Amino acid sequence: MIIILKQGSNKSEIAKLEENLRANGLKTNLIEGVEKSIIGLIGDTSKIDLDSLYAQDCIDSVQRIQETYKNPNRKMHPEDTVIEAGNVKIGGGSLQIIAGPCSVESEEQIMSTARAVKEAGATMLRGGAFKPRTSPYAFQGLRGEGLKLLLKARAETGLPIVTEIMSADDLPLFEDIDVIQVGARNMQNFELLKELGKTNKPILLKRGLANTIEELLMSAEYIMSGGNKNVILCERGIRTFETMTRNTLDISAVPLLKQKSHLPICVDPSHAAGVISLIEPLSLSSIIAGADALEIEVHCDPKKALSDGGQQLKPEVFAEIMKKIKSLCGYLGRDLG
Amino acid sequence: MIIILKQGSNKSEIAKLEENLRANGLKTNLIEGVEKSIIGLIGDTSKIDLDSLYAQDCIDSVQRIQETYKNPNRKMHPEDTVIEAGNVKIGGGSLQIIAGPCSVESEEQIMSTARAVKEAGATMLRGGAFKPRTSPYAFQGLRGEGLKLLLKARAETGLPIVTEIMSADDLPLFEDIDVIQVGARNMQNFELLKELGKTNKPILLKRGLANTIEELLMSAEYIMSGGNKNVILCERGIRTFETMTRNTLDISAVPLLKQKSHLPICVDPSHAAGVISLIEPLSLSSIIAGADALEIEVHCDPKKALSDGGQQLKPEVFAEIMKKIKSLCGYLGRDLG
Amino acid sequence: MIIILKQGSNKSEIAKLEENLRANGLKTNLIEGVEKSIIGLIGDTSKIDLDSLYAQDCIDSVQRIQETYKNPNRKMHPEDTVIEAGNVKIGGGSLQIIAGPCSVESEEQIMSTARAVKEAGATMLRGGAFKPRTSPYAFQGLRGEGLKLLLKARAETGLPIVTEIMSADDLPLFEDIDVIQVGARNMQNFELLKELGKTNKPILLKRGLANTIEELLMSAEYIMSGGNKNVILCERGIRTFETMTRNTLDISAVPLLKQKSHLPICVDPSHAAGVISLIEPLSLSSIIAGADALEIEVHCDPKKALSDGGQQLKPEVFAEIMKKIKSLCGYLGRDLG
Amino acid sequence: MIIILKQGSNKSEIAKLEENLRANGLKTNLIEGVEKSIIGLIGDTSKIDLDSLYAQDCIDSVQRIQETYKNPNRKMHPEDTVIEAGNVKIGGGSLQIIAGPCSVESEEQIMSTARAVKEAGATMLRGGAFKPRTSPYAFQGLRGEGLKLLLKARAETGLPIVTEIMSADDLPLFEDIDVIQVGARNMQNFELLKELGKTNKPILLKRGLANTIEELLMSAEYIMSGGNKNVILCERGIRTFETMTRNTLDISAVPLLKQKSHLPICVDPSHAAGVISLIEPLSLSSIIAGADALEIEVHCDPKKALSDGGQQLKPEVFAEIMKKIKSLCGYLGRDLG
Numbered sequence A, B, C, D: 001m002i003i004i005l006k007q008g009s010n011k012s013e014i015a016k017l018e019e020n021l022r023a024n025g026l027k028t029n030l031i032e033g034v035e036k037s038i039i040g041l042i043g044d045t046s047k048i049d050l051d052s053l054y055a056q057d058c059i060d061s062v063q064r065i066q067e068t069y070k071n072p073n074r075k076m077h078p079e080d081t082v083i084e085a086g087n088v089k090i091g092g093g094s095l096q097i098i099a100g101p102c103s104v105e106s107e108e109q110i111m112s113t114a115r116a117v118k119e120a121g122a123t124m125l126r127g128g129a130f131k132p133r134t135s136p137y138a139f140q141g142l143r144g145e146g147l148k149l150l151l152k153a154r155a156e157t158g159l160p161i162v163t164e165i166m167s168a169d170d171l172p173l174f175e176d177i178d179v180i181q182v183g184a185r186n187m188q189n190f191e192l193l194k195e196l197g198k199t200n201k202p203i204l205l206k207r208g209l210a211n212t213i214e215e216l217l218m219s220a221e222y223i224m225s226g227g228n229k230n231v232i233l234c235e236r237g238i239r240t241f242e243t244m245t246r247n248t249l250d251i252s253a254v255p256l257l258k259q260k261s262h263l264p265i266c267v268d269p270s271h272a273a274g275v276i277s278l279i280e281p282l283s284l285s286s287i288i289a290g291a292d293a294l295e296i297e298v299h300c301d302p303k304k305a306l307s308d309g310g311q312q313l314k315p316e317v318f319a320e321i322m323k324k325i326k327s328l329c330g331y332l333g334r335d336l337g
Helices: A011-023 A050-054 A107-120 A144-157 A168-174 A190-197 A213-225 A253-260 A269-273 A276-288 A315-332 B011-023 B050-054 B107-120 B144-157 B168-174 B190-197 B213-225 B253-260 B269-273 B276-288 B315-332 C011-023 C050-054 C107-120 C144-157 C168-174 C190-197 C213-225 C253-260 C269-273 C276-288 C315-332 D011-023 D050-054 D107-120 D144-157 D168-174 D190-197 D213-225 D253-260 D269-273 D276-288 D315-332
Strands: A002-005 A027-032 A037-042 A059-063 A083-085 A088-090 A096-100 A124-126 A161-165 A179-182 A203-206 A231-235 A265-267 A293-297 B002-005 B027-032 B037-042 B059-063 B083-085 B088-090 B096-100 B124-126 B161-165 B179-182 B203-206 B231-235 B265-267 B293-297 C002-005 C027-032 C037-042 C059-063 C083-085 C088-090 C096-100 C124-126 C161-165 C179-182 C203-206 C231-235 C265-267 C293-297 D002-005 D027-032 D037-042 D059-063 D083-085 D088-090 D096-100 D124-126 D161-165 D179-182 D203-206 D231-235 D265-267 D293-297
Touching (some): A002 D002, A011 A027, A027 D037, A037 D027, A037 D037, A096 A107, A107 A124, A107 A144, A124 A144, A124 A293, A144 A161, A161 A168, A168 A190, A168 B168, A179 A190, A190 A213, A203 A213, A213 A231, A213 A253, A231 A253, A253 A265, A253 C276, A265 A276, A269 A293, A276 A315, A276 C253, A276 C276, A315 C315, B002 C002, B011 B027, B011 B037, B027 C027, B096 B315, B124 B144, B144 B168, B161 B168, B168 B190, B179 B190, B190 B213, B203 B213, B231 B253, B253 B265, B253 D276, B265 B276, B269 B276, B269 B293, B276 B293, B276 D253, B276 D276, B293 B315, C011 C027, C096 C107, C096 C315, C107 C124, C107 C144, C107 C315, C124 C144, C144 C161, C161 C168, C168 C190, C168 D168, C179 C190, C190 C213, C213 C253, C231 C253, C253 C265, C265 C276, C269 C276, C269 C293, C276 C293, C276 C315, C293 C315, D011 D027, D011 D037, D096 D315, D107 D124, D107 D144, D124 D144, D124 D293, D144 D161, D144 D168, D161 D168, D203 D213, D213 D231, D231 D253, D265 D276, D269 D276, D276 D315, D293 D315
Parallel strands (some): A096 A124, A124 A161, A161 A179, A179 A203, A231 A265, B096 B293, B179 B203, B203 B231, B231 B265, B265 B293, C096 C124, C096 C293, C124 C161, C161 C179, C179 C203, C203 C231, C231 C265, D096 D124, D096 D293, D124 D161, D161 D179, D231 D265, D265 D293
Antiparallel strands (some): A002 A037, A027 A037, A083 A088, B002 B037, B027 B037, B083 B088, C002 C037, C002 C059, C027 C037, C083 C088, D002 D037, D027 D037, D083 D088
16 A cells, blocks of 8 residues: 655654554555655555545545455456356356346246247346336336246246345345346445345346446455355446447456456346347357356337336347357357356 | 337337327327327326337337426425424525534544534534445444434534434334435435335435436435435535546536425535545535535544545534635525524 | 427417428427427428527427438448448458557657568558647657658558548648548547548548547538548547546447448557457457457557557567457458458 | 556566666665555656556556646646736636627627626627537538627627637637637647647636546646646536536536646536526536636527527526626625626
């Protein structure tokens, strides 16, 4: 950690600061510059609170030179993490395609969609039972009932289930679910993350709309520091000024996360773009950039969807995209599923 | 609501869509353009789900022309809402200054800060007991114990308390708290909002880092549609590419929210800038732009703060700012407190 | 075009507005809603100035439903445009790799880099002679001398030249250059665009850091409306709050631009990321998303580079990436060069 | 300057780097950390190119601890700069109100607007003769003819003129203009900035839509390093995801720029918001935050405006705002004009 001192700081203040830091078990190195001076710190600075440092009168700014996330850090764990969910493995070279409707709406809808995505080659089933909607008047999901329908679809198709949780109070209902999703709006719902850290369920953690890659890794740290190492990171688009797409897919996040972390990476092209015609190119781009999984919205009859109709694929369109995905997997030598 | 049809849509599709809309009790007006045609809808379109409309093959895009938020809408309630919290009234022309530390750290710290801010002219006391921190290793707050210390500070100073909730499970602990704060990261934690809607507590709802003004109003709608009309909206800076400040204070949000909504507006210049030297100018700007309240971080000894040290004011600096605020209130003919 | 009228507009105002619009040769359709009314306009609205419409007291907002760009619009020109530059064709299915140093620094540097990129498979040579630098104290380029060195490199290697112009006054110097680049900071330097529109040179137009896709197309319109149809659009990253990359590559822009426009699309992964380890994955992602060309910074000795050292590839690293690119072209059935 | 070395860099590489830096006249201080090591540099690092440093294999990142802008830096020039333009002084405590139409459209229009804004208390006249328009089909301004009309308006009203330049080729036409404006889209048109640096005209330099405060200061440096010290900085809103306003006024930029620089600061609330009802609150906020000037669009008949109709004030609305501005100046003890 490097501390940059304010110009004109007096020597006794600086000496006091150094003493203070040494009392915390750190070695200090003062370098006096022409205008500004700096202190280089050696030792375990991970427990030093940047904010409280900033309050010292003589400090201009502080810069960490080591990452603050530990558990998700590839330096701590050079090998790719592989997470088992039902009969599939996420990470480690294979590709998982998580497909299904935005919301579970009825038995018929989820069953027929599940069959269709399985038929097309999807390896996991998604479907929202608890729905985070901007408006309280919009369809809020079938909740517990929706989870039961998902399990029914799994029973028939064998596809492991990915579905979103919105409150830790609902955790008991998720006992049989394969992967619990944390939505973008809850990425920094720290109380929820802590509770999920106490389980051993695979967690699909979505990046918030205005969160940095480092913050995503820190949220993973919340879950992992609680003991649950089964975290899948998900890029789903960030907010920018561009208006032709719902969000802007940060494709660079995929290789960056692979470099910085050993955790598997998922991309959600449906929410990132919000435009059906972009799902195929964004899917292929994400795979070649290194994604371990894709999450794609498919609905047996999008015209009748109760949510996100405009970005849910028809099964036949999804099937066409799956052909391209399978072909690309063949080219890349990656297994699907 | 206006529906813009895809170029080349066929007549029978359009006829079917119109029929469908009419079956929902709406009147349709088809205007056939040279390239594109549109349908204008008349009637109560607030329950129509945009997403499901988008899934119709012949629809290019849909545009609402009426606001979707009702309860916070000034059209529904032309008079300013005035919210009582302890012995103060928020909204309706007066100005409230909510001051106090980022976190409650100890009895001595909160008591001495509370005395200092009261002495300087603050009208409410803030202090975090439950702390949303990016890192699981950072100080997470004194939690229930912190709330008790805040009530003790209120008992001595008479200042009503504003403090943040992070999980609906903790609601029983907030029974005696005057104003419950929802942090920026929880602005779209809809399950929490729903629970707060069932109480009658004043709620200070902070705008999320990447949320639009309309989304802030929709989150207020979540609380209000549950029956709790006591919502205070808070602008606290949004994320942009600028790096000299922690966030970018969206000052335009203040007059816009006053125009669109009858709810009181608070500004948090401490989090918006994250820079001590900006707190005074941002405070004065916010007041003259129409803010009903300011929330400012003050710590009796910022150097020892366990969080946010760099943006917490020393009591003597806060006292200087309060002099300017009082003078400005005098000029504007507004009452402080 | 749809005009949304303010709530409570009086009938005579609206009638006057309609009359006015009809006088401009448009047909008007008034739809009176419960709260708000709208006017649907039929006819050629492309010459109507939105801004002046907004000044009418009874108008709340105006929405175009047709694109304002014509020349770059795929609707006007369904076939892909193919642009000839020297001995290569950009667009129409083949892939061009434009490689070379950020700046031309010396004869030795540009010659040895040109040889190296050609050897590795690049099909065009880039190199900056006029350099837009944030600081006036940074290396500003060899200017006219740099252009001469580029032509010398072309004479030896046969690679067509892509290089940036910063002022229309320099146009005579670019007479023998194959493709003239307009940098991101000049995307809306309209006086420059107009002058380029009078030439018949291929123009590589880079998207500005905060410009929308529509604005990029409007800047292309500036050039094309002057008579020069040879425009290549280039996505090179936009500014967001993310700090791990220099900019955020908007990968969705590639397929979106292919859908909306017939012009060839280039991607610049070097500037988009500013991180060497991301250039390979972003290159492959861009190709599979549909890019017609990539522009990649390569320097024979990056350690000695006078600009952008941190994102310029060594020739041997570039050669490795080219192997992957060639392989991907083989898989996709696309010709390189 | 601080150089952070890559983890695992070998000693000989580091020694070579240090030697290299010392050869550039700098003192180096190596601090070897547990994981990472750093080098602190002492001496004049302003001429070191960050980019070329990054290309060294052993360097992870580099951080400047001194500002790179010199001429605009308050450290170099602690007193406020006061710029004379015609009969007014910008900076140094007074407030200038620059008002007038978006575009000069006709003699009648500019004369009647000039009279109206003068009558209301404006101290300078703005009006665009060269217009940067997104569309080539939109009104491009009266150009040279427009400048003549502005001078005519000055002759009658005595108001100094502020008007935008788009190409250095037009400089001769601006000889009699009082303040030359550089628009947001040209903030990094470095060739134009260099030419303006050779004149001694006051330059109103607008911040680009996606430019940082530091980049604005670096663009001022371009002009000032050429010899022209008469630069006025202008905040006019930045691009964010918020859609209710055209741009987001970064009010924090005003006090930050006052702290960092001695140059006068102008705010343009018309372009920042693009919403008439926000111009008054944003004007008052900007003044109390420390702005030395405001630039406000006023048109004698906005309904007939050829550009920006929706954000140009009617003279009577402007006159009402001027009353509030005068009153606020009285309160703050600042002179208008």
